[in-house]
Every structure is written in structure tokens, then in C-alpha cells.
Amino acid sequence: MIQTNFPLTNYNTFRLPAVAERYLALTDLQQLTDPAFQRAPALVLGGGSNLLLLEQVPGLTVHVQLGGVAPVAAGAFPAPGRRPAAGWHRLPPVVVRVGAGVDWNQFVRFTLDRGWYGLENLTLIPGTVGAAPVQNIGAYGAEVAERIEAVHVWEYGVGPRTLLPDDCEFGYRDSRFKSEPGRFLITAVDLRLNGDHTLKTSYGAIQTELDRLNVQQPTPETVALAVTNIRRSKLPDWFFLGNSGSFFKNPVVPLAVYEKLRATYPELPAYPVDAAQVKLPAGWLIDRAGLKGVRHGAVGAYQRQALVMVNYGGASGREVLAFSEHVQAVVHEQFGITLEREVRLLGKTA
Ligand SMILES: Cc1cc2nc3c(=O)[nH]c(=O)nc-3n(C[C@H](O)[C@H](O)[C@H](O)COP(=O)(O)OP(=O)(O)OC[C@H]3O[C@@H](n4cnc5c(N)ncnc54)[C@H](O)[C@@H]3O)c2cc1C
Incomplete structure (x- = not known):
């Protein structure tokens, strides 16, 4: 049964307040033959642990609960x-x-x-x-x-x-x-x-x-x-401190970019991807940019792992987004590297 204005706050690990315009729990494959599944829903929801939800999720949210x-x-x-x-x-x-x-x-x-x-x-x-x-x-x-x-x-x-x-x-x-x-x-x-x-x-x-x-x-x-x-020693338990794990991907950069950065930061860690590229730890970049443990209101970069943005309680999706954009800007300013979001941004503000 489709429900309207369904609250998703308890269905995302960031614990962000959001409302699905329409919501359907998918518990049986038979439901997929409904004409509603000829078109993609706005959101296919699992455990909500890789999402950054803004206040309103327009259209249909399908919550996948298929077992077995x-x-x-x-x-x-x-x-x-x-x-x-x-x-x-x-x-x-x-x-x-x-x-x-x-x-x-x-x-x-x-x-x-x-x-x-x-x-x-x-x-x-x-x-x-x-x-x-x-x-x-x-x-x-x-x-x-x-x-x-x-x-x-x-x-x-x-x-x-x-x-x-x-x-x-x-x-x-x-x-x-x-x-x-x-x-x-x-x-x-x-x-x-x-x-x-x-x-x-x-x-x-x-x-x-x-x-x-x-x-x-x-x-x-x-x-x-x-x-x-x-x-357990590094990551916050989302049940107590809302988060979505690693907020950004580790950037993959050409070897030449890494060599240039290493001249200034000799301790910069890097993991080989192929002969021409290396992967840099985004958490290290955020930490070195001085943002580890920094908090803006109810949002911050976790003090034990800077790659994790946390909701200290009562944050909105818009506030998390604004803080993450601040992190991106500071890291870009210092290292010339653009951090790409790993979490999926969805919805709109009221
Ligand atoms: C504390 C913490 C630690 C984490 N650690 C890691 C880690 O070590 N490694 C890692 O890779 N990730 C990690 N994550 C991220 C997250 O757990 C994973 O990405 C996980 O697979 C998301 O699953 P979910 O069911 O919550 O997906 P959701 O957040 O509900 O959805 C994520 C994306 O998948 C799509 N989706 C979900 N279900 C389906 C489906 N059935 N069919 C089609 N599309 C679907 C959604 O539409 C959305 O685009 C972590 C998250 C947290 C909160």
C-alpha cells in the first residue's frame, strides 16, 4: 500500500529529517508487476546508509524489503x-x-x-x-x-x-x-x-x-x-551519532600530481591504482587541511576519522551539505584536489 508524506528520519543513518511524498514497502516480487514499476521511482531505498537526504523527497520512494x-x-x-x-x-x-x-x-x-x-x-x-x-x-x-x-x-x-x-x-x-x-x-x-x-x-x-x-x-x-x-575504534556508531560512513571518495590522481604534492607534503600516503595513477586518502587531506574534529553547529568532521561527516543531533540535510561544501572548498584551496561525494544527495528543501 502506498503511503503519503512518509517520514524517513528513522530510515537514514544520518538521521536527517526528510519526508517521502509517496512510500511503498516492497516485500514481494509480485508487487513489481504493478504498472507503477514501468517507471523508475524517485528513490530506491535500502538501509539509507549512503544517502544525504534533503527535507522533501518528491515522487515515489520504494523501500526494498525482499528477504530470502x-x-x-x-x-x-x-x-x-x-x-x-x-x-x-x-x-x-x-x-x-x-x-x-x-x-x-x-x-x-x-x-x-x-x-x-x-x-x-x-x-x-x-x-x-x-x-x-x-x-x-x-x-x-x-x-x-x-x-x-x-x-x-x-x-x-x-x-x-x-x-x-x-x-x-x-x-x-x-x-x-x-x-x-x-x-x-x-x-x-x-x-x-x-x-x-x-x-x-x-x-x-x-x-x-x-x-x-x-x-x-x-x-x-x-x-x-x-x-x-x-x-569500532575509528568509526562512530550511526545509531548514536548520525553519519553515512565515508562521505567522500578517495581521489584518484595522476602520478605527476602526486609527485608535485609530495614535494610539499613528503608524508602524503598514496596507493597505486595503475602505472599512471594513485589513490590518495581523502581523510588525510581533510585532516591536513585542519578540519578534523571541526564542527559547524550540529554538523562536523568526526574527530577520529575526518572522512566521516557527523550529525551531532538536529542537523538538516541542507546543513550537512553546506558543511561538506566547505570541506571541499578548503581541501581544494590547499591541495588543488576536488573531493567527490560518495553519498548520494537526494530531495529538495521545503
Ligand atoms: C558507519 C558507516 C560505515 C560505512 N562503511 C562503508 C565501507 O566500509 N565501505 C563501503 O563501501 N561503504 C560503507 N558505508 C556506506 C554504506 O553502508 C554502503 O554504501 C551500503 O551498501 C549502503 O546500503 P544501503 O542499503 O543503506 O543503501 P541506501 O543508502 O539505502 O542506498 C544507497 C544507493 O543504493 C541504491 N539502492 C539501494 N538499494 C537498491 C536496490 N535494491 N536496487 C537498486 N538500487 C538500490 C539507492 O537508490 C542509493 O542510490 C558505510 C556507511 C556507514 C553509515
Whole structure:
């Protein structure tokens, strides 16, 4: 049933006050055959953890709540806690179809509880499984695209389709779902777990945290624990302090730009992208521009991770936008680099 003037304040992790002109909870694939789905809604909403909402969201908001976790090949899942006798690294691959409305972190727990591996570095990311391919979620050296077998979509005006990874144009925090926002609604994702026994422990502080935990032989579970500890020490819990995680993308710049900056800032970190480009940490740039912990009214750059803009309580989307534009201007002034928003801006002010 479509509801009107539906409040979205509790449906976005920034806790910004916003109202959907019309709102529909999508709980059943059958609903997609309604003539309303011939055209793209204004907003396809998952967990609202990558959005910057202004006061009013005109048109229809479709809140994806499609559930279900099932093996793609015939068979049943092992019960949680049943660890494979042969050891985690001998597990054969398994492909799982997960409904778009399933909570991402709960699904990661589902896999870890069975001793499976592949998603351990992506633990504790808020949001839904259906939104994971949209910006190709990534953390600690892993990206969801590495595990995607297929993305099931509803293409407006066309109907159901299955896209293979090559059709999805995955890139750094990017995909065609992001670049063509009015085209697809993701209904389910097939994810491949196990099968290639590699654990990624070299990124960020994972190895240091494993050492601190006295873990000599890492497992998926202990890597997930290390990532959890690191994330909890750096990122604010959105339940208590509204935010949308990394507000900006890490800028990718030509090598020559990096070399020029390094002459002034020898300690500037950089991660190679290819022979001609490097990725710079946006958080470092914001910090070095003197904005870490800076607050304008109810909005600020978080004191433990400058890349996270936070709502200290009562901020509007317009205020978050204004503060983020201030951050962009200061960083551009100091480094000549334009920070690009990672979060999606939506709606209009009253
Ligand atoms: C504290 C915190 C930490 C975070 N850490 C990370 C991180 O480490 N790595 C990372 O990559 N991201 C991170 N994020 C960002 C966010 O969690 C992810 O982008 C997540 O995938 C968004 O999921 P969501 O369901 O909340 O999507 P929403 O915010 O609801 O939507 C995001 C975009 O996806 C579209 N969308 C949502 N569902 C569908 C669907 N079913 N079909 C089509 N389009 C859809 C929306 O229209 C919108 O454009 C973090 C956010 C927070 C608050």
C-alpha cells in the first residue's frame, strides 16, 4: 500500500529529517508487476546508509524489503556452528542467492557462523545486500564485486533480468547501478563464498590487530574480529551519532600530481591504482587541511576519522551539505584536489 508524506528520519543513518511524498514497502516480487514499476521511482531505498537526504523527497520512494537466503545449487545449508572437519581453507565454493532487503552484516555473520570465507573483510558495513553492488562496497582490501556471480534486477519498462559481473561495470565504489540510477531495481544477488583460500590481512591495520590478539594462524572469523575491532575504534556508531560512513571518495590522481604534492607534503600516503595513477586518502587531506574534529553547529568532521561527516543531533540535510561544501572548498584551496561525494544527495528543501 502506498503511503503519503512518509517520514524517513528513522530510515537514514544520518538521521536527517526528510519526508517521502509517496512510500511503498516492497516485500514481494509480485508487487513489481504493478504498472507503477514501468517507471523508475524517485528513490530506491535500502538501509539509507549512503544517502544525504534533503527535507522533501518528491515522487515515489520504494523501500526494498525482499528477504530470502538460499543455495543456488540444490542442497541445504549447514547449521550455524557446524565447522567443516577438513578446515576452512578446503571448503568447496558455494553460491548463495540473497534477497536485496537482507541486512548485509547479518548475511556476513550467516556465512562466518558456518565457517565460510570471502566476506570477512566486509564485516560491519551497514545497509542491505541489494545496495552492495550499487557502489561495489569495499573495505580493508576487499570489494563485493570479487564475490558476485550474478545480480538479479527489475529493469523498468522491461521486466526481470539477470546481469553477470561483466554487465555490471564494477569499479572503485562504482557500478552501472550507480551511473544509471533510473534503470534497475536489484531484487537479489548471487554471492560466491569459499573455494580459493586466500585471507587478506595485509591491508590497513589488520595484521597489527591480529598480532595484538595473538592470532598466529588467522581464520575468516579472526580476520572479521580484527576488522570489527579496527572499525569500532575509528568509526562512530550511526545509531548514536548520525553519519553515512565515508562521505567522500578517495581521489584518484595522476602520478605527476602526486609527485608535485609530495614535494610539499613528503608524508602524503598514496596507493597505486595503475602505472599512471594513485589513490590518495581523502581523510588525510581533510585532516591536513585542519578540519578534523571541526564542527559547524550540529554538523562536523568526526574527530577520529575526518572522512566521516557527523550529525551531532538536529542537523538538516541542507546543513550537512553546506558543511561538506566547505570541506571541499578548503581541501581544494590547499591541495588543488576536488573531493567527490560518495553519498548520494537526494530531495529538495521545503
Ligand atoms: C558507519 C558507516 C560505515 C560505512 N562503511 C562503508 C565501507 O566500509 N565501505 C563501503 O563501501 N561503504 C560503507 N558505508 C556506506 C554504506 O553502508 C554502503 O554504501 C551500503 O551498501 C549502503 O546500503 P544501503 O542499503 O543503506 O543503501 P541506501 O543508502 O539505502 O542506498 C544507497 C544507493 O543504493 C541504491 N539502492 C539501494 N538499494 C537498491 C536496490 N535494491 N536496487 C537498486 N538500487 C538500490 C539507492 O537508490 C542509493 O542510490 C558505510 C556507511 C556507514 C553509515
